[in-house]
Amino acid sequence: MSTIIAYFKGIGQGLNTLWTGMKVTGYYFFHARKEIITMQYPDNRDTLKIPERFRGRVVMLHDQNNEHACNGCTMCEMACPNGSIKIITDKILNPETGKVVRIIDKHIYHFSMCTLCNLCVQACPSNALAMDNSYENSVYDRSELTFVLNQPGSKIRDNVKD
């Protein structure tokens, strides 16, 4: 008896879930005019709005004093599955404490090999990296796709730990 009930219950549930799905798509179909999400990109270039979470390319965040948060720990370099990041560090003597400390010399980023997976951003312990919303990033020469992320003359912010 219970199998018979389960059989008919299954049919009922099946029909119900099918109808639920059809309601959703049906709503979309009949409201397509106002809900369409396609952006006709080259045509609407002036009014184009890029969503905030769009991954354009990796950048290093700098504040107004041209200071960043990167201490050259190479976590991002290790996290990158494609080897797109190469960290070149330097050692300087801290005049106050007399200790030798590591600083970033060049944070080299090969955009040509990057898959925009966001892993380096997540791996960075001091949140020095981020994704920007840039697009139309194509260039004529491959060498133009290699960036040094820390800006020239920039230095590490004081409150960042080693």
Next chain:
Amino acid sequence: MNAIYDFSILTGGIHEWLSGLMSPTAVMITEMVIIGTLLIVFVALMGLVLVLAERKVAAFFQLRLGPNRVGPWGSLQTLADFLKLLTKELITTKSADKFLYNLAPFIVMLTPFLALGVIPFAPGLQIMDMNIGVFFITAVSSMGVLGILIGGWASNNKYSLIGGMRSAAMVVSYELSVTLAIMTMVIMTESLSLSEIVASQSDGWWIIKGHIPALIAFLLYLTASTAETNRGPFDLAEAESELTAGFHTEYGGIKFAFFFLSEFVNMLVVASIATILFFGGWMPFHLPFEWAVGFNHIMDFIPGIVWGFGKVTFVIFLMMWFRWTFPRLRIDQILNLEWKYLLPMNLVNFLLMALIALSGFYL
């Protein structure tokens, strides 16, 4: 029914005019050539329109815009695609069985052509009025799977073979349900001739007159016939995501277009049969009551061809709605659905319909 909308006046006139010009044999041959040409043009046009409609409808279901670059609203998109397919080189893969490989697209394409031959689209707009039209269509429509199976086998490709085999297992099972659902309605119509079935609904469509069992039969027919045309959610013969393109993986150019087109024309055939059996074909919407005479009379003023194609469009839209909503079923789920659910329900429904017909409990 208003006589002015009857196409037999036009066709009869042409027949008489031709008879005045030449001998009966020549008239017959000429008419056959004309009808054949018209049918090919009709199928090609419907293919183009339906493919475009499918793409537009799919786009709206998914909140996209769909083709919108070629012509206004993308209306020339499918024509452009068709021209591209037409001009492509026809290749036969090296290890394919040449004869069968080239034969398969024609078998697949032949099926909807044969089926379209007996379908009345509007008053007088029917190529051949067979007294066993329903039987003919069910017999002919089982030939389509043969083409798919041959194509899958002859390509000598594992994906094609799996696609063809799946399709065979599926279509052979679902044919039972389609036929039983049709037979359920034939109990009511008391005729196998499609034009007489349409004529029997002049006072109301069977889906209204036959109430509960007719409604169940319609749902069963819709499900089973969607499977028979290999459309989503039953499209596991093609299953793009698992079998690249299933049975037509190795086909290109116009041979591929044949497979592609036949899917859409089959959909048209299936929708036409549904329309004829359940929604009265080209019959206007009539209520089977005394007080509705005036209403029925107003409905008569809309031409039969509008009714016919309007209802076919509605059923096709339903099938597209299914395709773009439901996820694809696995092969075991598909066979489960048929043998454990659709077939028993069909048999019970068949009995129910017979009881209702016997007791006269219908409008």
